[in-house]
Structure formats: structure tokens, C-alpha cells
Amino acid sequence: MIIFILGLLYAILMISVGVNEIYFYSTGKTEFLASLMLTFSGSMLLVAFFWQLSAKMKK
Secondary structure, three states: HHHHHHHHHHHHHHHHEEEEEEEHHHOOOOHHHHHHHHHHHHHHHHHHHHHHHHHHHHO
């Protein structure tokens, strides 16, 4: 479970870096913290959705 969490955090970090690269090339400014927060919140919403969905399937 810990390896899964670390993998998820690493994936969130890498997606944030990619989003920041795209934003930097198109605007010339860097907003890494904003892209990190956006990606993290979106990932947590997806995790929560699938967690609730899997809990309903088990019943």
C-alpha cells in the first residue's frame, strides 16, 4: 500500500511538471505550485470517486 501511495505521489509530481512545462512554453511564466495543486486535487477527486465506486460494488 505504501508503494502504491508513493507511486501515486510520483505520478502526480510528474504530471505537474509536464503541465508546468506546457504552461511555461506558452506563456513564458512558471506556475509550478498552481499546477501541482491542480493536479493533486484532481487526482484526489479521482481516487475518492473510484474508492466510493469500488465500495458500492463490494456490497
